[in-house]
Amino acid sequence: MKKNKRLLLGFSIASLLAGLTAGCGSQDETQPVQQSTTGTKESATNPAPSESSKEPQILKTNLHSDLTSVDPALVPDAATMSVVRANFDGLTRRDLNGQLVNSTAEHVEISSDQKTYTFTIRNSKWNNGDAVTAHDFEFAWKRALDPATAAGSADKLYYIQHAEKANKGEVPLDQVGVKALDDRTLEVKLEQPTPFFLELTADFIYFPVNKKIVTANPDWAKDPSTYVGNGPFKMEKWDHSSEVVLVKNDQYWDQQSVNLDEIRMSILTDENTALSLFEMGELNWLGAPLTFLPTEAIPTLKDTGELSMKPVAATYFYIFNTEKVPFNNKKVRQAFSYAINRQLLVDNITQTGEIPALGLVPPSLELKPGGYLKDNDTETAKRLLQEGMQELAINELPPLEILYNTAETHKKIAEAVQDQWRTTLGVEVSMVNQEWGVVLDNLAQGNFTIGRSGWSASVHDPIDFLRLFKDKNSGNNEGRWENDRYKELLTSSDLEPDKEKRKAILAEAEAIFMDEMPVIPVYYYSFPSVQKAEVKDVLVDSSAKVEFKWAYIEK
Numbered sequence: 001m002k003k004n005k006r007l008l009l010g011f012s013i014a015s016l017l018a019g020l021t022a023g024c025g026s027q028d029e030t031q032p033v034q035q036s037t038t039g040t041k042e043s044a045t046n047p048a049p050s051e052s053s054k055e056p057q058i059l060k061t062n063l064h065s066d067l068t069s070v071d072p073a074l075v076p077d078a079a080t081m082s083v084v085r086a087n088f089d090g091l092t093r094r095d096l097n098g099q100l101v102n103s104t105a106e107h108v109e110i111s112s113d114q115k116t117y118t119f120t121i122r123n124s125k126w127n128n129g130d131a132v133t134a135h136d137f138e139f140a141w142k143r144a145l146d147p148a149t150a151a152g153s154a155d156k157l158y159y160i161q162h163a164e165k166a167n168k169g170e171v172p173l174d175q176v177g178v179k180a181l182d183d184r185t186l187e188v189k190l191e192q193p194t195p196f197f198l199e200l201t202a203d204f205i206y207f208p209v210n211k212k213i214v215t216a217n218p219d220w221a222k223d224p225s226t227y228v229g230n231g232p233f234k235m236e237k238w239d240h241s242s243e244v245v246l247v248k249n250d251q252y253w254d255q256q257s258v259n260l261d262e263i264r265m266s267i268l269t270d271e272n273t274a275l276s277l278f279e280m281g282e283l284n285w286l287g288a289p290l291t292f293l294p295t296e297a298i299p300t301l302k303d304t305g306e307l308s309m310k311p312v313a314a315t316y317f318y319i320f321n322t323e324k325v326p327f328n329n330k331k332v333r334q335a336f337s338y339a340i341n342r343q344l345l346v347d348n349i350t351q352t353g354e355i356p357a358l359g360l361v362p363p364s365l366e367l368k369p370g371g372y373l374k375d376n377d378t379e380t381a382k383r384l385l386q387e388g389m390q391e392l393a394i395n396e397l398p399p400l401e402i403l404y405n406t407a408e409t410h411k412k413i414a415e416a417v418q419d420q421w422r423t424t425l426g427v428e429v430s431m432v433n434q435e436w437g438v439v440l441d442n443l444a445q446g447n448f449t450i451g452r453s454g455w456s457a458s459v460h461d462p463i464d465f466l467r468l469f470k471d472k473n474s475g476n477n478e479g480r481w482e483n484d485r486y487k488e489l490l491t492s493s494d495l496e497p498d499k500e501k502r503k504a505i506l507a508e509a510e511a512i513f514m515d516e517m518p519v520i521p522v523y524y525y526s527f528p529s530v531q532k533a534e535v536k537d538v539l540v541d542s543s544a545k546v547e548f549k550w551a552y553i554e555k
Helices: 013-023 078-087 134-145 163-167 211-216 271-279 295-303 330-338 342-350 378-392 408-425 436-445 463-469 484-495 499-516
Strands: 058-063 092-094 100-102 105-110 116-121 178-182 185-189 233-239 243-248 262-267 285-287 308-320 400-405 429-434 450-456 519-531
Touching: 058 285, 078 233, 078 243, 100 105, 116 134, 134 163, 134 178, 134 185, 134 211, 271 285, 295 408, 295 519, 330 378, 330 408, 330 499, 330 519, 342 408, 342 519, 378 408, 400 408, 400 436, 408 429, 408 450, 429 436, 436 450, 450 519, 463 484, 463 499, 484 499
Parallel strands: 058 262, 400 429, 400 450
Antiparallel strands: 092 100, 105 116, 116 185, 178 185, 233 243, 243 262, 285 519, 308 450, 308 519
């Protein structure tokens, strides 16, 4: 089962959420999402190029690894998601200022009980000239919910009426609460009021797909010639392990806001080579989540002022396989977590503003200030390991491995953690490096003891992190941990209208999670990047994705 938004390395959230809540009130009148006026030449942070400019606008960047699945239902990570976002357009999208605006939806009406959303689809086209219709949205969402699709993030659709039951095979897909009333009208019925639903409709799993193309060709997303999207760009070239080229989509409804003619993405796993190409001018933007910067170059890039650092709502963590000895024991899991010196990792390895993670939920969404554990609590770690092994009736640990995907940063973190566990716990843990797609497969199949992973927010709400571990059989819960009380709390949080009471429920759930320790939160991400002076408005949002729609090259 494919995963979503795993970080290879989740805007103005508070104001957005307040605006959405106001727009979803219990009044009789319905209100549209704010219309976008940004991204135009008048509203851009820097003046965009003149219409008369003949020189091509080309952004040149790097991908640290080859794309895996670019099917919106199967996107596995934030880097690939950034590419998919360039090729597709949801009902809503974020503008140049990070505000949520109507995109493929021309208008949205919300019922007085906040459970029915009616979207009017604007007159727009797929990049092959076909009309984008409400039927494409209905087809895409139900396709993602179809158990046969094995969409790792299908649970993001569970806010829709009967979506969870359909995904679990308990009811037919035609009972899901999404229906195209005609070509331009999409009706969506929710299980309960969901104030952040319009944020979700900007997320990849809610993107439409061309029903005609996808039905006719199951491999449509594997070749640029059949990869049909409705976004600001279209894929022209995909040479696996070499290069990806996107070009401006001349069928896009808002093409006047798109200034770039091309986005050229080399595929280089060596961070030093990529940085050298940047310094030579062969690349003009380089950074997370698409690729890494060499850790040894970070101090110099800071000193020269070239480095930008963007805090994002994302958490880097190690996940335990809780169905294997010794990590089927809570105390052993706690011991391995308490033995890590997170501050040392962010000070000496990542070096770009990361914060030690003492809880699962990042600071912008945090439920308990200060977190739930003490960093580098070595004495407690030693005691818990002894107690856990006694409970398991074992005198020595079985062979243990840290599984991580290819990247200098991941390797250095794994080496440091390996040394800390050896020093504090007297435990030898080996390291296994694999390419990203192989890591995803092994995590999904349970072929690991400790695996590197991460998550970034789709919506400004703690539930986006906590829901990952609600069901041991969900697509992104590779450690297969489950707790009945935790599940009850998450379910009750969905039904609690009072914000403070709901926050208290979620805080209790996170406390259970951090006591059980099915994963080791390591740090909260900050995304570093460098860019040439002429590159403007390549946006990295706080949900750990890149937005290319508004970018341009200043000549």
